[in-house]
Amino acid sequence: MDSNLIAPVGVLGFGVEGQSTFDYLVRNGVKDIVVMDKNPVNLPEVPAGVNVKVCSGENYLDGLKDCVTVVRSAGVYPMSPALFKFQMNGGLMTSQIQLFLEQTKSKKVVGVTGTLGKGSTVSMISHILTKCGVNNEIGGNFGVPALDLLKNETADRVSILELSSFQLMTLSLSPDVAVVLRVSTEHLDWHQSVEEYRDAKANLVRWQKRDGACVYLKDAAPTAKIASESPAKTKYAVSLNDDGDAVIEGATLTIDGTKLYLEDCKVRGIYQLENMAAATLACKALGIKVADAFEALKSYETLPFRMEFKGEKRGIEFFNDSYATRPDATIAATASMKRPFALILGGSEKNADFTELSQILVNDRPNLKRIALIGATAQRMLESLQQAGLKVTANIFPTLEEAFADSLNIGEGGTVIMSPACASFGLFKNYKVRGQVFDKLVADL
Known part of the structure; x- marks a missing residue:
């Protein structure tokens, strides 16, 4: 059990992610849980000896006064006055992704963020690793909630997380391999500003270790700026000119002298080459040969409803x-x-x-x-x-x-x-x- 989780523990937001957090707390022996959600809450069966208090409706945040620690669901804005006051009074706030990164036994964690292409890139990385015989699982914003990945985790596994700005906003740990795709402006109905949105994205790389790796799009200024905050020694750039580790020219991708032609692949859409380049470089950082990654990508099929x-x-x-x-x-x-x-x-x-x-x-x-x-x-x-x-x-x-x-x-x-x-x-x-x-x-x- 993680030492940061001092009970009573609040679950803030009870959607898919919040329910996964609740399951995690019960699995890990937390006896006092406070569930907070504006919407009506349907609790699963609660084991004997576990006390659960439910706060729903307009005043659902009143439940904060009963918590020492709160696990925030991604969709809950972390800078609200109520949460600020909770922390000023000594309350501890964490998140699914923070807990996962603190506790994972995976040999490597890959994190992918960006405004477009996250889901495709994550699934391409998984496809390459699977074809190359590397045990892997996808979680986070795509696939299963991150804490569900801890259930049957093995030390030989690579965990691949798709991460939104909401999930990255309060993070103080970064994955081993970080992939920063094209970042424009998004979710300004939630974030206070473009700066806040991009600053949240930067947490993907900000806390990397020297032996980590960062993959980014060189020609997209906001993306390159985010990547510049990574302390990782290994940085791989995707470029539309001749000066990247991966170069895209027309419908051809070149990495280390090896070429991948879009016409040999099952995916359509020239923009997919950016995702393929990022996925290949992420796998290269994990020790996969470029030629093997390219061979795997030829059999990759598009995710549903994406071109x-x-x-x-x-x-x-x-x-x-x-x-x-x-x-x-x-x-x-x-x-x-x-x-x-x-x-x-x-x-x-x-x-x-x-x-x-x-x-x-x-x-x-x-x-x-x-x-x-x-x-x-x-x-x-x-x-x-x-x-x-x-x-x-x-x-x-x-x-x-x-x-x-x-x-x-x-x-x-x-x-x-x-x-x-x-x-x-x-x-x-x-x-x-x-x-x-x-x-x-x-x-x-």
């Missing part, structure tokens, strides 16, 4: 990029379209700025032939596209089904891609449901 190729019907190719909930994801996805294409755009409102997306779609995507807009952002997106000088057909539709039917007008030899640049709420429960609906529409053709 997922759904086949060709009636002479039309279909791509499902429902995971693209931000404008820059859609910019990246549409860059790899080869044929004339129809784009399905729009979703729920996160007050994102569509100016850059609109300008790129209008000026830099000559093969974009029609746009179907859905969701709460449809009107605002249409106005933004018109301001950028839109020349192609663009219409607003009440449902995805109608937008899909309109997109089929692209005709034989064309492509239909759903890459919404927005979250899905309002029309759908989440991006997965939106993706499933699109898949069914393709399947039903």
Whole structure:
């Protein structure tokens, strides 16, 4: 049991992560637990001898006065006045990732952060390690909650964590191998500023040891700045010029003189080469040969709803990029379209700025032939596209089904891609449901 966890221990937030924390505390013999969540709490079966107090509703943070230690779930903002006061009065605050890094027996821990591509990169690292016979598990923001990884941990394992800014915000330990992907601005409805968001990301590298390794994108200024805070001796740069440890030129990736051609891989989307480069360099830091990593990547298949190729019907190719909930994801996805294409755009409102997306779609995507807009952002997106000088057909539709039917007008030899640049709420429960609906529409053709 970790000495920092002085009871009573509070579980702050009781979603998937909070429930995993509760399970961890019970497993480790904590007898006094306080569960705090704004929403109603459904407790699992509590073993005899364990006292659990539940605080829910508007005043759920009143439970802090009964805690000595609090394990914060990632989605709970750590700088709130109530949590600040709790710590000023001697309370201890920790998190899942902090506890995992303090206690893991894994031989190495790889942490991946960035605004885009985290899930793909994490799964690529796992795919390479598995193909090379290295025992590994994925956790954190993707896969299972980090503390669940401690259950059947073995000393020969590599643990791979996808880490969001929320999870990194209060961290005071860093993983052995840190991967910093492209960092733009995100979650400004949660973070106070862009600086705070990027500062949180920097905790991934800030506490690394000298013998650690840091992989980063050299051409992305915020990413390079974050990487510069790493004390690790080994630093691997991914570059679009000739001066990186991994160099991307067109659809070719070169590392240590070995080349990987995108056409030999199952994934689509030229932007995936950045993720492949980062994954390969992370594995290189773990002792994997570059040629073996490249061979493994040829058989890697895209995660669901991330530029997922759904086949060709009636002479039309279909791509499902429902995971693209931000404008820059859609910019990246549409860059790899080869044929004339129809784009399905729009979703729920996160007050994102569509100016850059609109300008790129209008000026830099000559093969974009029609746009179907859905969701709460449809009107605002249409106005933004018109301001950028839109020349192609663009219409607003009440449902995805109608937008899909309109997109089929692209005709034989064309492509239909759903890459919404927005979250899905309002029309759908989440991006997965939106993706499933699109898949069914393709399947039903």
